[in-house]
Amino acid sequence: MEVIHPRNLEEALAAVADGMTPLAGGTDLMVEVNYGQKRPERVVALRRLADIADFSPTRIGAGVRWRRIEKEGPRALAQAARTVGSPQIRNAGTIGGNVATASPAGDGLPFLAAVDASIELTSGSGSRLLRWDEYFVGVKQTARRSDELVTAIVLADDLPERQEFAKVGVRNAMVISTVCCVVTRREDGATTVALGSVAPTPMRARRAEEMISSERSPSEATLAEFARLVSEEVAPITDHRSTEEYRRHAAGVLARRLLERCLRREAA
Amino acid sequence: MIIGFRLNGQEVTARVDHPASLLDVLRDQLGAYGSKNACEQGECGSCSVLLDGELVCSCLVLAADAEGSEVTTVEGVAPEGELHPVQEAMNRVGAVQCGFCTPGFVVAAVDLFERNPHPTSREIKEALAGNICRCTGYGAIIRAFEELAGREVR
Numbered sequence: 425m426e427v428i429h430p431r432n433l434e435e436a437l438a439a440v441a442d443g444m445t446p447l448a449g450g451t452d453l454m455v456e457v458n459y460g461q462k463r464p465e466r467v468v469a470l471r472r473l474a475d476i477a478d479f480s481p482t483r484i485g486a487g488v489r490w491r492r493i494e495k496e497g498p499r500a501l502a503q504a505a506r507t508v509g510s511p512q513i514r515n516a517g518t519i520g521g522n523v524a525t526a527s528p529a530g531d532g533l534p535f536l537a538a539v540d541a542s543i544e545l546t547s548g549s550g551s552r553l554l555r556w557d558e559y560f561v562g563v564k565q566t567a568r569r570s571d572e573l574v575t576a577i578v579l580a581d582d583l584p585e586r587q588e589f590a591k592v593g594v595r596n597a598m599v600i601s602t603v604c605c606v607v608t609r610r611e612d613g614a615t616t617v618a619l620g621s622v623a624p625t626p627m628r629a630r631r632a633e634e635m636i637s638s639e640r641s642p643s644e645a646t647l648a649e650f651a652r653l654v655s656e657e658v659a660p661i662t663d664h665r666s667t668e669e670y671r672r673h674a675a676g677v678l679a680r681r682l683l684e685r686c687l688r689r690e691a692a
Numbered sequence: 693m694i695i696g697f698r699l700n701g702q703e704v705t706a707r708v709d710h711p712a713s714l715l716d717v718l719r720d721q722l723g724a725y726g727s728k729n730a731c732e733q734g735e736c737g738s739c740s741v742l743l744d745g746e747l748v749c750s751c752l753v754l755a756a757d758a759e760g761s762e763v764t765t766v767e768g769v770a771p772e773g774e775l776h777p778v779q780e781a782m783n784r785v786g787a788v789q790c791g792f793c794t795p796g797f798v799v800a801a802v803d804l805f806e807r808n809p810h811p812t813s814r815e816i817k818e819a820l821a822g823n824i825c826r827c828t829g830y831g832a833i834i835r836a837f838e839e840l841a842g843r844e845v846r
């Protein structure tokens with residue numbers, strides 16, 4: 425067993441290039457270790473690496489923990505952070521770990537899709553920025569090379585004024601999403617709808633977005649059509665947490681509810 | 693490898709030859725049996741400790757990542773022979789059934805009251821959302837902390 429605590433990013437990158445397993449909060453990795461699914465013998469521990477814990481309106485370091493995002497993050501991401509696990513999990517878990525794991529149910533991911541965020545990947549030979557839809561390629565599959573670390577989430581400097589997150593699960597606390605969703609809306613009506621747990625990667629409901637973006641004050645019938653389009657566009661599966669049918673239904677209901685919250689804030 | 697950290701104010705060392713959790717090391721090598729092992733997946737909170745002052749599940753901390761850190765377990769929340777106000781509150785109300793979850797609740801509540809001496813009932817429930825009581829004795833547990841917070845008890 426070998427564990428190193430790098431003093432700076434260069435040391436961390438050298439360790440990753442040398443094949444060491446990155447460890448941030450451990451809330452995904454240690455579950456696998458405890459289940460005997462993984463047995464990393466050489467670990468680079470990032471918990472105290474300040475170089476990847478920077479935080480600004482346009483850049484959130486990979487090492488930033490949910491506890492901080494809950495208080496300081498952009499509205500919908502903060503709302504998502506507040507639903508992650510429990511206080512214990514939010515004190516340890518990082519956004520970088522969420523992005524690196526790339527679970528279809530990752531609660532931080534729909535926000536990235538909704539605002540077209542990019543993921544910064546860094547190796548010894550430099551950094552590259554991948555847009556979310558280039559980065560997430562499948563269930564727990566990403567475009568990250570094994571010699572790279574996720575170093576930050578990069579956001580545009582003009583995030584939409586209205587943004588809302590919510591998730592559906594079997595209870596309130598400590599629950600993995602059955603469906604999670606972010607809706608954003610700008611002053612001019614431009615709307616984005618991003619969903620998690622309903623496809624191998626986070627996804628956008630583009631047809632629903634297009635339809636609703638030109639509606640300034642949608643009628644009841646338009647809202648119902650919006651929900652129907654979202655339900656139609658998602659591509660969920662049936663698994664131990666839910667059924668395809670329920671997820672489709674819940675996706676439409678959730679997206680409509682969040683859109684209505686955006687509209688109410690617009691009116692207020 | 694040999695790791696060293698401070699456990700309840702004392703320097704300790706342990707030997708880790710595989711990716712053991714901090715919880716394993718506390719119980720198997722350091723005789724700190726207060727932190728309980730129930731799920732090993734972060735779901736129940738019975739292994740709650742403060743790692744560098746932050747409430748975490750010790751079953752999800754790689755032991756070697758505690759190197760050089762300060763770890764506080766239930767054994768260390770009050771001086772030897774004394775009780776923390778959180779423990780006294782649980783005693784007063786009888787907020788213990790089998791007691792398995794109690795150390796985890798104590799550590800989580802110590803963390804809560806350190807940050808917020810007068811939490812609302814809602815804040816108490818949210819702060820304890822990561823702790824499961826398999827005897828389902830939540831009523832008395834919440835009441836104990838409402839009383840400590842100086843709230844009206846229902």
Ligand SMILES: Cc1cc2nc3c(=O)[nH]c(=O)nc-3n(C[C@H](O)[C@H](O)[C@H](O)COP(=O)(O)OP(=O)(O)OC[C@H]3O[C@@H](n4cnc5c(N)ncnc54)[C@H](O)[C@@H]3O)c2cc1C
Pocket residue numbers: 445446447448449450451452453454455470486487507508509510513516517518519520521522523524525529530531532572573574575598599600601733734735
């Ligand atoms: C009880 C419980 C409840 C949970 N609830 C939720 C929930 O409600 N919503 C949710 O979305 N998630 C939840 N999770 C999952 C987990 O907490 C999150 O995904 C968290 O963000 C992971 O971050 P971490 O820092 O703990 O990652 P780690 O476990 O440290 O790492 C996760 C993976 O990413 C790799 N990695 C970490 N950092 C980097 C990096 N910078 N670059 C490259 N690779 C890296 C690691 O090698 C590992 O493979 C829960 C987990 C538990 C145990």
Ligand code: FES
Pocket residue numbers: 728729730731732733734735736737738739740749750751752
């Ligand atoms: S044993 Fe750690 S949370 Fe259950």
Ligand code: FES
Pocket residue numbers: 788789790791792793794824825826827828829
């Ligand atoms: S008192 Fe038995 S588990 Fe809580």
